[in-house]
Every structure is written in C-alpha cells, then in structure tokens.
Amino acid sequence: MKQAIVARTDVGMGQGKLAAQVAHASLSAYEKxxxxxxxRWKQGGQKKVVLKGESExxxxxxxxxxxxxxxxxxLIRDAGHTQLEPGTVTALAVGPAEEDLVDRVTGDLSLF
Structure with a gap:
C-alpha cells in the first residue's frame, strides 16, 4: 500500500506552505x-512519497x-490566507491504494 502526493513546483510555495498542502492532500485522500x-495502509506504515508536479x-x-x-x-485548493491566491490548486494525493496502482498514475514523476 502506498500514497503519492504530487505538489506543484510552479506556484512558488515556501517550505512551510508546501508541507501544509502535502498534509492536507494526504489526509483528504485517506478519508476518501x-x-x-x-x-491496510496504516498497518503497513503509511508509506508515502512526495513528487514534483508541473502545473494545475x-x-x-x-x-x-x-x-x-x-x-x-x-485535489487541494488553497484558501488564500497567506502566500497564494484563493482557489490555487497546490497538491494532489493519490491513494492509499496498492503500490502498483498508484505507480500507474504517478510512476513517471520525479521525487520532490
């Protein structure tokens, strides 16, 4: 089991903003x-990777x-309270799901 979080590299998020958006994405997809x-994901250690996304x-x-x-x-949209305009898509979490299924969606992306 695995989860992949794709964070945009083209919107200029600071490290703290990036971390918050990745966390929002991870939890939101988990809840779905x-x-x-x-x-199964929790028992397996909650494996996740953060990957680079190029665009909305x-x-x-x-x-x-x-x-x-x-x-x-x-898909995560920022509320716009700090660095970004309201509604800016910042991240996407895929999974938790079987690792091979997640890799079929995100396997070609680079690690963040």
Whole structure:
C-alpha cells in the first residue's frame, strides 16, 4: 500500500506552505479511501512519497486517471490566507491504494 502526493513546483510555495498542502492532500485522500484500504495502509506504515508536479493541468489530469482506476485521490485548493491566491490548486494525493496502482498514475514523476 502506498500514497503519492504530487505538489506543484510552479506556484512558488515556501517550505512551510508546501508541507501544509502535502498534509492536507494526504489526509483528504485517506478519508476518501474505504475502511479496508485505510486499515491496510496504516498497518503497513503509511508509506508515502512526495513528487514534483508541473502545473494545475497536470494535477487535474492525474486526478482523472486515478478516478478512472477507482483510486481514492484528493485535489487541494488553497484558501488564500497567506502566500497564494484563493482557489490555487497546490497538491494532489493519490491513494492509499496498492503500490502498483498508484505507480500507474504517478510512476513517471520525479521525487520532490
């Protein structure tokens, strides 16, 4: 079991903002998973990777692919209280799901 979080590199988030957006994405996608996937992921150490995303469009495309494969995922939009404009898409979490399924969606991306 694995979760991949894709964070945008093109919006200029500071390290703290990036960490918060990744955390939002991880929890949001976890909450969309069924109980069995949640339990298996938690028992397996909550494996996750953070990957580089190039654009809002890319995150939407990856979300659509995950949806088509039945993989829980969550797109995160910033509230706009600090560094970014309200509604800016910042991150996408894919999974938790079987590692090979997550890799079919995000396997070509580079580690952050």
């Amino acid at each position: 998973a069924d109980r069995r996937a949640q339990d 469009r890319q995150l939407h495309e990856l979300s659509e692919i995950a949806d088509s494969k039945g993989i829980p995922n969550a």
